[in-house]
Amino acid sequence: xxxxxxxxxxxxxxxxxxxxxAFGAHALQALLSPREIETWKTAVLYHLIHGLGLxxxxxxxxxxxxxxxxxxxxxxxxxxxxFSGSLYLIVLTGARWIGPVTPMGGVxxxxxxxxxxxxxxxxxK
Numbered sequence: 001x002x003x004x005x006x007x008x009x010x011x012x013x014x015x016x017x018x019x020x021x022a023f024g025a026h027a028l029q030a031l032l033s034p035r036e037i038e039t040w041k042t043a044v045l046y047h048l049i050h051g052l053g054l055x056x057x058x059x060x061x062x063x064x065x066x067x068x069x070x071x072x073x074x075x076x077x078x079x080x081x082x083f084s085g086s087l088y089l090i091v092l093t094g095a096r097w098i099g100p101v102t103p104m105g106g107v108x109x110x111x112x113x114x115x116x117x118x119x120x121x122x123x124x125k
Contacts, residue, residue: 003062006073010054013080017047020088028091036091043087050080050109057116068119072112079109 001009024040032040053076061069083105086098 003058006058006061007055009077010051010058013054013077014048014051017044017051017084020044020047020084032091039087040091043084043091046109047080047084050076050084050112053112054080057112060116060120064123066119066123068115068122072115072119075108075112075115079105079107079112081105082108 020040021044024037024044028040029037054073057069057073057076061073082101086101086105089095089098090102
């Protein structure tokens, strides 16, 4: 994936995160239980934090190209999809069988940050 597409995709992820937050605060507030609202808020929080992470990693990779940063970006994107995406689906559909996907997204996010650390240690002076 090109740098241009990474930055574009990062912006789209952030756009969708803000939209998900607004949707939860306005359209879902009266329809969901307090526990479901908390689950939604967790999904939005991780979505937005890692959307910013995607943009940061894309920028760092632009400054000093490294395979580790590209790996971090891909793992972070996968993490947002699996972690936040599964929580959104659980809240919206009640499909609890999707639950085991959530921790896989969390692991992908953790590995992404580990790849950032490794890449920074290895490629930056």
